[in-house]
Amino acid sequence: MNKDFGEEVTARIGQIQEILEKYLPKEEGNQKTVIEAMNYSVRAGGKRLRPMLMWETYRMFGGRSQVIEPFMAAIEMIHTYSLVHDDLPAMDNDEFRRGKKTTHAQYGEAMGILAGDGLLNYAFETAAGAFEIEPGNMQIGKAISVLAGKAGIHGMLGGQCVDVESEGKAVTEETLRFIYRLKTGALLEASMLIGAILAGATQSEQQKVEQAAGELGLAFQIQDDILDVISTTEDLGKPVGSDEKNHKTTWATLFGIERAKLEVEELSKHSVTLIDTLVVKNEFLTTLMLDLIHRKK
DSSP, rough: OOOHHHHHHHHHHHHHHHHHHHHHOOOOOOOOOOOOOHHHHTTTOOOHHHHHHHHHHHHHHHHOOOTTHHHHHHHHHHHHHHHHHHTTTTTTTTSTTEEOOOHHHHHHHHHHHHHHHHHHHHHHHHHHHHHHOOTTOHHHHHHHHHHHHHHHHHHHHHHHHHHHTTTTTTOHHHHHHHHHIIIIIIHHHHHHHHHHHHTTTOHHHHHHHHHHHHHHHHHHHHHHHHHHHHHHHHHSSOOOOOOOOTTTOOHHHOOOHHHHHHHHHHHHHHHHHHHHHHSSHHHHHHHHHGGGOOOOO
């Protein structure tokens, strides 16, 4: 990551943080504890990659309205809920993420479950608030439908289910692709596709964006597998070697590190090539996509 691009990313993360804060629920009432746990989870940090991809795709297609903001907050809430539940004892049983205690480690298992549930529900409350910004915008309904579909049984949740069922078993490349395409790719597809939809992209443009995001998601997850093997807990912000600990078949264990690295490179470059075929351009977006193949965290 060059210095100028790194500074731009940091600046955008700061802007996204401000947007997220605007949409987080107030910590009050008898249910204050679960709201605190929800906000603790969102504020734990992270790359804010999904809202960033959404925002940059929206801008690429000429979007300029604040209507994108509730969706940026919603996608991060859904992503965060998935991490909160991933970390639970019944799942990955991780006590640290991004260098901080996981939600269940901080608030207890029951509140960890409820905080995840709360974030998922609140994400749709937040996204629906876009109608207050632009009551006549028919694309908002389509965007909410995409958000729900990509987060659900035919998206991230479906991938997670197959992932859980595959633990400790011999997994084929086809099954692994299915898991990654849904578990990781679906929310990246939602991010970029919603940005395109709300900015008024054509159907064919939306299809290209969705395909590019899906390939990016696959590359992103394979890179995650690589980092789980070669990174350190300090760099990664969470325990390394958790895949091995949980007897998970990953791209790295199935094909080896070198082939996994090659796959990441090829998928990422093809993903960017698809975006480059569009008439509209956003250099920051394509640089961001390529930067993911070199990330250390």
